[in-house]
Amino acid sequence: MSGCEGPQSVFRTGGSDAAQLEHLFLVMLAGAVVLWLGINGLFYYASRVSARPVSRARVEALILGGGVGLPVVVLTALLVYGLSIMPDQRAPGDGLRLRVTGEQFWWRVEYWPEGAEAPVVSANEVRLPVGRRTEIELAATDVIHSFWLPALGGKTDLIPGRVNRMSLEPTEVGTWRGQCAEFCGLSHALMAFQAITLEEAEFGAWLAREAQGLAPEARTAEGYAIFTAQGCGGCHALRGTEARGTVGPDLTHVGGRATLAAGILPMTADALTDWIRDPAAFKPGVEMPGYDHMDPDELATLALWLEGLR
Amino acid sequence: MTARRHSAGGEQEFAEERASLVRITFGPLIWAMHFLLSYAGAAVFCAKFPHASEHLDLLVWGIGLATLVALAGIAWQGQRSFHQWRKGNEDSLIEEDADGSSEDRHQFLGHAALLLAVISAVGVIYTALPAFLTATCR
Numbered sequence: 001m002s003g004c005e006g007p008q009s010v011f012r013t014g015g016s017d018a019a020q021l022e023h024l025f026l027v028m029l030a031g032a033v034v035l036w037l038g039i040n041g042l043f044y045y046a047s048r049v050s051a052r053p054v055s056r057a058r059v060e061a062l063i064l065g066g067g068v069g070l071p072v073v074v075l076t077a078l079l080v081y082g083l084s085i086m087p088d089q090r091a092p093g094d095g096l097r098l099r100v101t102g103e104q105f106w107w108r109v110e111y112w113p114e115g116a117e118a119p120v121v122s123a124n125e126v127r128l129p130v131g132r133r134t135e136i137e138l139a140a141t142d143v144i145h146s147f148w149l150p151a152l153g154g155k156t157d158l159i160p161g162r163v164n165r166m167s168l169e170p171t172e173v174g175t176w177r178g179q180c181a182e183f184c185g186l187s188h189a190l191m192a193f194q195a196i197t198l199e200e201a202e203f204g205a206w207l208a209r210e211a212q213g214l215a216p217e218a219r220t221a222e223g224y225a226i227f228t229a230q231g232c233g234g235c236h237a238l239r240g241t242e243a244r245g246t247v248g249p250d251l252t253h254v255g256g257r258a259t260l261a262a263g264i265l266p267m268t269a270d271a272l273t274d275w276i277r278d279p280a281a282f283k284p285g286v287e288m289p290g291y292d293h294m295d296p297d298e299l300a301t302l303a304l305w306l307e308g309l310r
Numbered sequence: 311m312t313a314r315r316h317s318a319g320g321e322q323e324f325a326e327e328r329a330s331l332v333r334i335t336f337g338p339l340i341w342a343m344h345f346l347l348s349y350a351g352a353a354v355f356c357a358k359f360p361h362a363s364e365h366l367d368l369l370v371w372g373i374g375l376a377t378l379v380a381l382a383g384i385a386w387q388g389q390r391s392f393h394q395w396r397k398g399n400e401d402s403l404i405e406e407d408a409d410g411s412s413e414d415r416h417q418f419l420g421h422a423a424l425l426l427a428v429i430s431a432v433g434v435i436y437t438a439l440p441a442f443l444t445a446t447c448r
């Protein structure tokens with residue numbers, strides 16, 4: 001059953017919501033198995049074991065009982081059970097709020113701690129404190145996407161023009177994988193993300209770091225000069241600097257993410273180099289231009305500098 | 311309308327049959343109205359009071375009341391259909407005679423109306439269940 005393991009499995013849960021859904025699935029599965037056995041057992045009985053005419057009264061009782069009564073009872077029981085877990089799945093968060101916006105083909109992520117007036121902006125990765133219920137607002141600007149993080153909870157669409165809500169309560173520290181689950185264009189299948197669940201204290205420390213702008217020493221480095229000269233800041237933000245673009249992901253702490261380009265490349269200087277040279281080679285239809293005209297040494301310096309932005 | 315060929319036939323019988331044809335739509339119609347009322351009611355209510363938990367009882371009991379009224383209507387319709395179907399057809403639980411007489415057609419319409427009433431009642435209950443089991447605007 002190794003196919004059921006891994007960071008993106010509904011059978012390897014790390015949160016209470018996903019555990020509930022797994023339970024729902026198992027109940028449904030058990031019910032389906034019982035029904036299948038019952039119906040095929042009856043078929044077998046009626047055609048092989050006791051194949052003889054039956055009285056009209058019995059036939060009518062069978063049709064009314066098995067064809068009307070039983071389905072109504074079974075479906076009602078399943079509906080009541082299914083509906084009864086909905087309030088849990090929709091429970092409000094207990095403090096931290098995230099806003100995730102789907103973009104072609106990446107995720108804009110904002111952290112709104114309780115009482116915050118401005119968000120901590122990040123991208124392509126979701127970090128959540130264990131033992132807390134975090135509310136997640138889901139929006140989109142271009143087309144419909146879907147936020148699916150099977151290890152932690154159900155699937156919810158991100159729809160332009162409206163805000164959908166879900167909440168997640170991780171119960172286990174770990175690194176999980178999520179995936180856009182609604183076809184959104186050429187690179188839909190390459191629109192993934194990492195979810196990292198942390199102990200509350202650790203999460204707090206990370207969020208405080210993430211909230212800071214670009215480190216002063218990063219600003220004086222050569223990489224920053226290259227970044228500015230190439231005009232990357234027109235699309236990307238480095239908080240606390242002139243780079244304020246919002247077309248692409250916030251790069252202030254890009255090196256601190258576990259993956260590059262929404263879950264498809266490792267966060268290494270080599271991968272960054274390849275990505276910047278030709279993003280479309282990894283993600284067809286991507287909105288970032290390629291920089292294959294750059295001097296290879298400059299490109300390597302830029303990549304190494306980005307990788308160091310933790 | 312071949313009904314006229316039969317002895318009892320004529321305009322009056324045709325009118326009666328038309329009435330029972332219309333009547334078979336009552337169950338589903340009540341279901342549709344209840345559905346519309348519940349969903350539109352919940353949508354309007356949640357748009358007006360998105361964070362309401364104190365007013366929510368109002369919505370839930372409103373839907374509950376609409377459900378009772380709808381079920382009563384369907385039950386009334388159902389028992390009328392039951393009699394229409396069973397009159398002169400006491401021997402079978404699930405079939406009417408199939409000689410093609412106008413009496414048989416009359417019974418058939420009663421049978422169809424009864425089955426539609428049953429499915430409508432189930433539909434009404436299923437429509438109302440979320441209001442009681444989830445009871446949230448989220």
Ligand SMILES: [Cu+2]
Pocket residue numbers: 102103104105144145146180181182183184188191
């Ligand atoms: Cu997408």
